[in-house]
Amino acid sequence: MTGFLPALSLTLIMAYAALSWHFIGHWKGHARFARNARAEHTLLGLMLLMHAVAVFGPMLQGQLVALGVGHAxxxxxxxxxxxxxxxxxxYRVEGLQLFMMPLACLxxxxxxxFPGSHAVHDLFNPAFALHILVSMLAYxxxxxxxxxxxxxxxLERALHARRATRLLSQLPPLLSLERMMFxxxxxxxxxLTATLISGVVFSEEVLGRPAAFTHKTVFGVISWLMFGALLLGRQRYGWRGRVAIRWTLAGFVALLLAYIGSKVVLELILHRG
Incomplete structure (x- = not known):
């Protein structure tokens, strides 16, 4: 099993790389194979089953669950x-695969x-496992x-510059993308709200101490405030376009710093579990 999982991961990396090449080739207009949405969707579904084994198999280590930065x-x-x-x-989610497939490879x-070494006992507690799942879904x-x-x-910049590209013809309309984003x-x-609240509860129950005022907590709350302000601004003042884009990207950067940033620093730089 030890050799099987790395081999499966390498196979998936090559498969996602092939899909990346396929989609980027169509975007640039020099693909060798025609698009077939049903076949692509079916293939991705099968790859996701294999991906689940490759990702979650190494995380289960007897009575421990590995949640290192790589696994996370x-x-x-x-x-x-x-x-x-x-x-x-x-929905028509055309365009996202240009990000998703290379990201899966990486x-x-x-x-x-860099699998990391952070092992957690308490994921066998159903409530704490639910907290982790909800947080990952939020991210x-x-x-x-x-x-x-x-x-x-x-899309907005291309439309303003009046640049007609193959990708533009494949993307959903700007308003549809905006509605989907919100x-x-x-x-x-x-x-994320449920994650922050349950995090306070589990800090007291599982770790035996109140939630600490850490880098992770600060950036988590900042991202929550930013996304909350964006959604309120959308509802009350009709925020859209570049204003909504800036708030979304800024909030996501804060969220990255809260979770991934802290894991990278602790595990890969300071070598702490």
Whole structure:
């Protein structure tokens, strides 16, 4: 099993790289294979099943659960891909695959090279496991929201410059992207709120001490305030366009600093679990 999981990860890296090449080739107009949405969707579904084994298999170590930086990143990206794949049944999510496929390659490679050493006992506590799952879902949704914001910025600039590209013809309309972004951010905000509240509860119950005023807590609250302000501004003042894009990207950067930033510093720089 030890040799099987790295081999599976390497196989998936090559498969996601091939899909990246396929989608980017169509964007640039020199792809060798025609697009077939149903076949692509089915293939991605099968890859996600293999991806789940590759990501979650190494995390289970007897009575411990490994939540190192590499495993955590790979799990979040798997959730992002699963959300993207599921949304494909109901929405036109064209364009996101240009980010998703290369990101899957990078995070799987990162998990192989830098798995991290942070082991958690309490994920076998169902309530604490739910807290971790909700937090990862929140991060995944905000990451998708940030990607949609980048697509909106890309599309808006191209329209203002009157540049007609192949990608522009494939993307949903700007208003559809914006509506989708706010739907994703709204659900993410609810989950992030639940994460922050449950984090305070579990800090007291699991660690036996009140929530500490740490770098992670500060940036987590800052991102929550920024996304809350954006959603309130959207509802009350009709914020949209570049204002919404800037707030979305700034809030996502704060969230990255809260979680991934702290893990990278602790595990890869300071070598602490």
């Amino acid at each position: 990143l790979a799990a979040v990206v798997w959730l992002m891909l699963t959300i993207y794949w599921t949304c494909g049944f109901f 995070t799987l490679a990162f998990a192989l090279l 995944s949704l905000f990451a998708i929201g940030a990607m949609l914001a980048i697509l909106m910025l890309w 739907q994703v951010l709204s659900v993410g905000f609810v989950l």
